[in-house]
Amino acid sequence: MNRRTKIAALAAALLITTGAAGSAVASGDGEGGIREAAALTGTAKLYRPAGDDITFTFDAHLAAKDQRDPAKATGTFSFSHYIGDFAASADVKVDCLVTGGKVATVTGVITRADGLLAPSLGKRVGISVHDLGKHDRLGYSWMASNDPSEDEVPKCTSAAPFEKTKAGTGDFKVLPWQVPYN
Numbered sequence: 809m810n811r812r813t814k815i816a817a818l819a820a821a822l823l824i825t826t827g828a829a830g831s832a833v834a835s836g837d838g839e840g841g842i843r844e845a846a847a848l849t850g851t852a853k854l855y856r857p858a859g860d861d862i863t864f865t866f867d868a869h870l871a872a873k874d875q876r877d878p879a880k881a882t883g884t885f886s887f888s889h890y891i892g893d894f895a896a897s898a899d900v901k902v903d904c905l906v907t908g909g910k911v912a913t914v915t916g917v918i919t920r921a922d923g924l925l926a927p928s929l930g931k932r933v934g935i936s937v938h939d940l941g942k943h944d945r946l947g948y949s950w951m952a953s954n955d956p957s958e959d960e961v962p963k964c965t966s967a968a969p970f971e972k973t974k975a976g977t978g979d980f981k982v983l984p985w986q987v988p989y990n
Contacts, residue, residue, distance in 0.1 A: 842872040843872060843983075843986070844869055844870060844871055844872055844983065845870040845871060845872050845874060845875035845985055845986045846869070846870040846875075846878070846881070846905055846906070846907040846912070846983055846984065846985040846986070847868065847869045847870070847905075847907070847981070847982070847983035848866045848868045848885075848905060848907065848912040848914050848937060848980065848981070848982055848983075849866055849867055849868070849980070849981045850865070850866055850944075850979045850980040850981050851863065851864070851865040851866075851977070851979060851980075852864060852944055852946070852973040852974070852977045852978045852979060852980055853973060853974040853977040854946065854971050854972070854973060854974060855971070855972040855973060855974045855975070856891075856974075858891065859891060860889060860890070860891040861888070861889070861890040861891065862887070862888070862889045862890075863887065863888050864885065864886070864887045864935065864946060865885060865886050865887075866883075866885045866914065866935075866937070866980065867883045867884055867885065868881055868882075868883035868884070868885060868902045868905045868912075868914045868916075869881065869882055869883050869905070870882075870905050870985070872986070875985070875986055875987070878904050878905055878906045878964055878985070879903060879904045879963055879964070881902050881903065881904055881905035881914070882902055883902040883905075884899060884900060884901060884902060884916070885899075885900045885902065885914060885916060885935065886898060886899045886900065887900075887935075887948075894923070894924070895922075895923050896921075896922060896923030896924045896925040897921070897922055897923065897925065898918050898920060898921040898922075898925045898928060898933075898956070899918070899919050899920040899921075900916035900917065900918050900919065900933060901916050901917050901919050902914055902915070902916040903915055903916050903917060903932070903963055904916075904963035904964040905964070906964050906985060907982050907983060907984050907985045908984060908985060909982075909984055910938060910939040910940065910982050910984070911936065911937065911938050911939070911969070911982065912936065912937045912939070912980075912982045913934060913935070913936045913937075913964055913965065913966050914934070914935055914936075914937075914964075914966075915932055915933065915934040915935075915949075915961060915962075915963050915964055915965065915966065916932065916933065917930060917931065917932050918930060918931050918932075918933060918956070925956060925957075927957040928955075928956040928957040931956060931957055931960050932960050932961055932962075932963070933948065933949050933950065933956045933960075933961065934948070934949035934961045934964070934965050934966030934967075935947070935948050935949070935966055936948075936966040936967060936968060936969045937969055937980045937982060938969040939980050939981060939982040940978070941978065942975075942976065942978050942979075943972070943973065943975075943978055944969075944973045944978030944979070944980045945969035945970070945971060945972060945973065946969050946971045946973065946980075947966055947967035947968050947969040947970050947971060948966060948967060948971075949961040949965065949966045949967060951967045951970065952967075
């Protein structure tokens with residue numbers, strides 16, 4: 809290989825490497841292309857044969873700089889339940905996010921609640937998600953009592969993802985946690 813060919817090959821390799829880094833910047837946290845440590849995003853409806861409209865939406869993130877402390881997660885999530893005359897919804901401020909593989913557990917404090925969820929205002933709740941493509945699963949901390957105001961949970965805890973999402977609505981995305989010691 810002559811010198812000119814070596815330089816061309818080196819330049820091509822550099823362009824490919826730079827292109828890959830550019831992709832990381834687009835999906836990173838804006839800090840020089842560093843990928844965020846963990847994330848849970850998306851919306852899905854739970855499967856209910858009786859016709860209940862139960863929806864969960866997530867926008868939770870753990871910045872790369874906070875990878876050692878999942879309690880520094882930021883973002884929000886919300887949930888709602890409608891059927892007939894029954895209507896209830898809540899917004900939650902994230903206070904912890906842990907992910908492993910395609911499973912995430914997020915907790916937060918309810919900042920807005922209406923309907924039967926109104927007594928839950930100020931309570932911490934937890935949600936778990938299993939990102940299985942179009943067949944995601946979800947669990948929530950109040951599954952035993954059916955009342956989020958009854959049992960407040962510690963940060964980063966919830967029930968296993970026992971619920972199925974409604975066909976065609978599962979679009980949760982879990983970004984696995986980059987644990988600093990793995």
